[in-house]
Amino acid sequence: LWNVKTLLQNSKLENLKVEMDKMNVDVLGIAEMRWPDGGDFWSGEYRVIYSDTYKPGQGGVGIVLKKDLGKRVKGYVHRKGRIILVKLDTEPINTTVIQVYMPT
Known part of the structure; x- marks a missing residue:
């Protein structure tokens, strides 16, 4: 688990991509x-x-996806900054990735 605290600064996205590479992460919810x-x-x-x-x-x-999965996005929907759903065209069945934010 890694807390970037926000992605408001441009450099944070670049750091996030470096960490995804180092840790071999293909899909990351934020x-x-x-x-x-x-x-x-x-x-x-x-x-x-x-x-x-x-x-x-x-x-x-x-949601951040590496290139191979990024090309497989069939569609996505998001609502009011709290939830995002991304549908991927994967084999043998399609995959749905959901990221939810529930503040405390």
Whole structure:
């Protein structure tokens, strides 16, 4: 378990990708990304899919996928910075990845 505390600073995403490589992680769920709006983009060999926030600078969830899995995304949905669901076209059956943020 690793707490990046937020991904508001650009360098944090780069650090996250380095750690994913070192630990051989293909899929990573993130809580409290704190990025505005929702989006889907490629950052080098990684696909980042993230939700909006329920309040500016708070909450937000996301999923980071290595290139092979990033290419297999069939669709995704997110709601109010608390939950994101990504559907992957995998064999022998499709895979669904869910990341949920429930603040204490």
